[in-house]
Amino acid sequence: MTYPTQPTASHFINGAYVEDTSGTPIPVIYPATGEVIATVHAATPEIIDQALSCACAAQAEWAAMSGTERGRILRRAADIIRERNHELSILETYDTGKPYQETSVADATSGADALEYFGGMAATLTGEHIQLGEDWVYTRREPLGVCVGIGAWNYPTQIACWKGAPALACGNTMVFKPSETTPLCALKIAEILHEAGLPAGVYNVIQGMGEVGGALVSDPRVDKVSLTGSVPTGRKVYAAAAAGIKHVTMELGGKSPILVFEDADIENAVSGAILGNFYSSGQVCSNGTRVFVHADIKEAFLKRLSERLAGAVIGDPMQPETSFGPMVSQRQMDIVLGYIEKGKAEGARLVYGGARVDHEGFFLQPTVFADVTDDMMIAREEIFGPVMAVLDFTEEADVMARANDTEFGLAAGVFTRDLSRAHRVAAGFEAGTCYINTYNDAPVEAPFGGSKASGVGRENSKAAIAHYSQLKSVYVRMGDLEAPF
Numbered sequence: 001m002t003y004p005t006q007p008t009a010s011h012f013i014n015g016a017y018v019e020d021t022s023g024t025p026i027p028v029i030y031p032a033t034g035e036v037i038a039t040v041h042a043a044t045p046e047i048i049d050q051a052l053s054c055a056c057a058a059q060a061e062w063a064a065m066s067g068t069e070r071g072r073i074l075r076r077a078a079d080i081i082r083e084r085n086h087e088l089s090i091l092e093t094y095d096t097g098k099p100y101q102e103t104s105v106a107d108a109t110s111g112a113d114a115l116e117y118f119g120g121m122a123a124t125l126t127g128e129h130i131q132l133g134e135d136w137v138y139t140r141r142e143p144l145g146v147c148v149g150i151g152a153w154n155y156p157t158q159i160a161c162w163k164g165a166p167a168l169a170c171g172n173t174m175v176f177k178p179s180e181t182t183p184l185c186a187l188k189i190a191e192i193l194h195e196a197g198l199p200a201g202v203y204n205v206i207q208g209m210g211e212v213g214g215a216l217v218s219d220p221r222v223d224k225v226s227l228t229g230s231v232p233t234g235r236k237v238y239a240a241a242a243a244g245i246k247h248v249t250m251e252l253g254g255k256s257p258i259l260v261f262e263d264a265d266i267e268n269a270v271s272g273a274i275l276g277n278f279y280s281s282g283q284v285c286s287n288g289t290r291v292f293v294h295a296d297i298k299e300a301f302l303k304r305l306s307e308r309l310a311g312a313v314i315g316d317p318m319q320p321e322t323s324f325g326p327m328v329s330q331r332q333m334d335i336v337l338g339y340i341e342k343g344k345a346e347g348a349r350l351v352y353g354g355a356r357v358d359h360e361g362f363f364l365q366p367t368v369f370a371d372v373t374d375d376m377m378i379a380r381e382e383i384f385g386p387v388m389a390v391l392d393f394t395e396e397a398d399v400m401a402r403a404n405d406t407e408f409g410l411a412a413g414v415f416t417r418d419l420s421r422a423h424r425v426a427a428g429f430e431a432g433t434c435y436i437n438t439y440n441d442a443p444v445e446a447p448f449g450g451s452k453a454s455g456v457g458r459e460n461s462k463a464a465i466a467h468y469s470q471l472k473s474v475y476v477r478m479g480d481l482e483a484p485f
């Protein structure tokens with residue numbers, strides 16, 4: 001191992017690493033080899049209590065600091081993350097199996113962007129003044145209190161920062177639970193935040209499976225829950241949060257459409273389909289896994305797609321030239337192989353890939369099915385792997401109805417040279433995050449999130465502030481107060 005992968009301890013609470021080996025051991029597996037590279041322990045009830053108690057105790061003092069002071073710490077953490085991007089990216093590659101070519105530009109750097117953006121915004125968070133004749137109302141933008149963040153395994157560093165940065169900027173404290181599949185990187189984020197000057201207890205990380213997440217969500221000390229995960233987990237977490245009338249952000253799964261019209265630039269459309277299906281080996285929530293291609297250009301599109309896929313460099317994720325890594329786990333690989341078999345059985349035409357790669361670890365080929373129909377399971381269910389379904393269409397109205405005929409609504413994309421069609425289609429998409437002639441960009445400046453079953457709330461951008469703060473209005477009467485008796 002070039003870099004150490006075993007963390008100092010399983011949890012980071014109150015500004016320090018904390019261990020409790022009585023919790024269930026969680027082996028951390030390097031997906032490229034199947035090798036155990038670290039072991040952490042799930043949080044026990046005592047650890048959960050310790051983390052929440054510290055987060056509660058630290059909150060008032062953190063909120064009392066000026067936004068400028070809070071923001072400075074977040075921005076300093078962003079700088080440290082950028083300085084250590086290389087080693088953080090290597091750790092992220094060990095944790096997830098994603099190629100270093102990706103982690104070095106899309107994970108720690110994206111986390112740093114969030115800390116820098118919300119750090120910059122912290123000093124600008126204000127209420128407003130509302131004049132009512134002589135009287136007036138002023139509003140105060142106040143923190144929610146203790147926030148719980150729960151992460152998925154595909155972007156562990158990014159998710160830890162995308163949730164932590166706006167929460168902390170608004171004066172909240174956080175207990176973050178990474179996915180049990182990728183527990184390493186969030187600990188580094190906690191360590192760096194404290195190195196940057198964060199007071200103890202403001203950002204804590206504890207490990208564990210669904211039970212630990214469940215215990216956090218139902219604890220009465222928690223005011224807000226932000227989950228990135230699947231729709232079934234979202235339903236459970238949302239329901240548990242509802243019982244305590246807690247605020248929620250739900251970043252859930254998708255089965256997003258990409259529409260490629262007959263006038264599209266085919267090379268760009270193929271690039272969009274590649275970025276929207278095979279980045280992170282297809283393990284991206286917003287992926288456009290239903291690619292509707294106009295019948296007139298379908299064969300040309302498929303031919304060019306196959307040629308481009310042959311250029312994917314599959315193999316050791318640490319090598320800089322590798323552009324396609326393994327699935328995160330044996331379990332995920334088996335789930336995806338199951339869908340590939342279903343696609344074949346349902347009569348879809350296998351155009352590319354469709355098998356394991358002859359390599360240790362959990363590698364699958366990038367896979368493309370054509371002649372997919374709307375009712376096939378591979379066109380309806382989120383696969384969360386490198387499996388693209390290509391469907392045909394001829395009429396805009398018809399393809400819009402089919403694109404929207406899903407319970408999900410995370411993302412959607414359109415490729416066309418026709419300006420008015422592009423905007424008409426974007427307006428018609430039932431999805432929170434839409435793209436015209438591009439796919440899967442997620443800059444911190446833009447709101448990100450889903451509609452329908454794909455989510456509630458928005459991450460990133462100014463929009464996130466509304467989900468990590470609440471308004472208090474204060475009515476001020478200037479004259480005498482009359483009452484009926």
Ligand SMILES: NC(=O)C1=CN([C@@H]2O[C@H](COP(=O)(O)OP(=O)(O)OC[C@H]3O[C@@H](n4cnc5c(N)ncnc54)[C@H](O)[C@@H]3O)[C@@H](O)[C@H]2O)C=CC1
Nearest residue numbers: 151152153178179209210213214229230233251252253285
């Ligand atoms: N919309 C978005 O921003 C994103 C959504 N995702 C979605 O995440 C899913 C893949 O990630 P997974 O880790 O497999 O998702 P998952 O839903 O299995 O787990 C997500 C997290 O929830 C925790 N959890 C599970 N049961 C829980 C419970 N009852 N109470 C509280 N916490 C619980 C897990 O331990 C994990 O940390 C996909 O559906 C994907 O689309 C992934 C990345 C981004």
